[in-house]
Amino acid sequence: MTDETLTPTALSRPKRKHRRGSHRRSDIHAILDASPLCHVGYLVAGRPVVTPTLQWREGDHVYWHGSSASRTLRTSTNTEVCLTVSLLDGYVLARSGMNHSANYRSVMLFGRAREVVDPERKAARLRAFVEGLWPGRWDALRPMTEQELKATTVLSMPIEEGAAKVRSGPPADDEEDYAWPVWCGVVPIRQAYGQAEPDPRQLPGLAVPEYVEAMSDDP
């Protein structure tokens, strides 16, 4: 059983717009689960580097992975990282430039990234990643080899320090601006999945799996 809220820290407590912030675990988890795409920040020779990658969550840990040969993975193991997930939900068009904004959901997590070393645990994490996106796919794949497992690094970070931030709803204009005659509102943005494109080298007679069909929101 984990705490329901994370303890705010200097990094995780924004000075302004605090009303938009949350340290509730359920808020943080919901945003992590809504978008595999994340951006990991770490230091290379003292300079900040931000790498996009895919994350997944199991319980109160977040995971990401890559080639064991990659600089990103090697450099960000056992050091401080910041993992940020953000979803742009809409443009907010207000009556003044100043009050234009964006609707979004974001999570920033801080901590030390640690490598999942034990091969069985590592394999279980990779399986959970694939199954989380496409339930039932892992067992249909050509089985993972020992060499592939070695060539893959899985990093893990406890969800301990961080916060969620959310903005939603219509523009918040200065009271005296509401009489200004310009169209205002929200242009909603969402991630849309298109019709699956079968591999041209696909064996004949293989149906599109249900988990792929279910993703597409094209008519």
Next chain:
Amino acid sequence: MTDETLTPTALSRPKRKHRRGSHRRSDIHAILDASPLCHVGYLVAGRPVVTPTLQWREGDHVYWHGSSASRTLRTSTNTEVCLTVSLLDGYVLARSGMNHSANYRSVMLFGRAREVVDPERKAARLRAFVEGLWPGRWDALRPMTEQELKATTVLSMPIEEGAAKVRSGPPADDEEDYAWPVWCGVVPIRQAYGQAEPDPRQLPGLAVPEYVEAMSDDP
């Protein structure tokens, strides 16, 4: 007239998957122009922080902005930052877990963020930001006040060090795996704009502007 390609550096030259990388200015600009959402990495008390924000490009500079009171803006001025833009274009489902991938376009830029101090230049940059998203909107807004301009910080970075990275197309499986009987292909992902939602406090009789109509791809 700017160079056609950026000079590769230790940070901007990835060790692997080099085939996916590009230092061509036109490739970098196209990706920056395709997505305002970016993630800026910088240091707070020696720890990396990754903040989502919106960027825009003018010529060979990239800009972002925020409240002059915000920690992000204050901490990332005149220091090294990494600005990353990434678009997730699809999930690539292969025959082995190892060869699963994502189609994406990304740009990583490195450099020092500098404040645009001159009020006229700063106002021009903010105007360009709004006009870039919604052509014709700036002049329809309640004009920006001097106080609002002061309360806004605009940061700028020359596009000098960095690279684009792109993955596209079907899965790239190990040759001996092509006989494996599992559905493979790409699930395309795109950003979709919904029907605009007028502000409930909207003055009556204001039509949805063309630049908002043009964004929506709902029928």
